[in-house]
Amino acid sequence: MPEAAAGAAPAPAKKPVWLWILLGCGGLLLVAVLAVGVLIYFAISASRGMATRVKCSNNLRQVGIACQMYAVDNNDRFPPSLEALVPKYIENARVLRCPGSSGANYVYLKGRRPAMSGKTILAYGPAGSHGSGGFNVLFVDAHVEAWAGSRRAELEAAAARQEADIKKAQKGKSP
DSSP: OOOOOTTOOOOOOOOOHHHHHHHHHHHHHHHHHHHHHHHHHHHHHHHHHHHHHHHHHHHHHHHHHHHHHHHHHTTTOOOSSGGGGTTTTOSOGGGGBOTTTTSOBOEEOTTOOTTSOTTSEEEEOOTTOBTTTBEEEEETTSOEEEEOGGGHHHHHHHHHHHHHHHHHHHHHHOO
């Protein structure tokens, strides 16, 4: 190796190649860890939303069963309100609130009877109570269905039609 000339500046020291490789791999590792963290966050968020919807469905199912029990004890009539189910048929009033909405009560449709068609709506969750506007619907036979937010108009039309049918039937029975 030739010697540096007197008075000349010394040549800069080269950094080892392995150091650059290590820094590059560390950066890639950091990006990968962050990407996995973001994916886990979204997976947990989605599962929380699904858990809330399932809890809402279970609450409505409990309400449906409690309404059936109430009807057995009360001449085949459902309660005048959901609150009438507490505490005899439902121990905890929290069951009457949708966990997907900020504690809003379920919408209860009065005047239904247990003998009505299993397609008759008894109660449903508030609008937009589950991401993307979805909601749960309880029918008189105590089954629950998850409906997309796009079916809200269908729900309101069916509830109005059923209400009109009930009023028409009541008029036909009056003396």
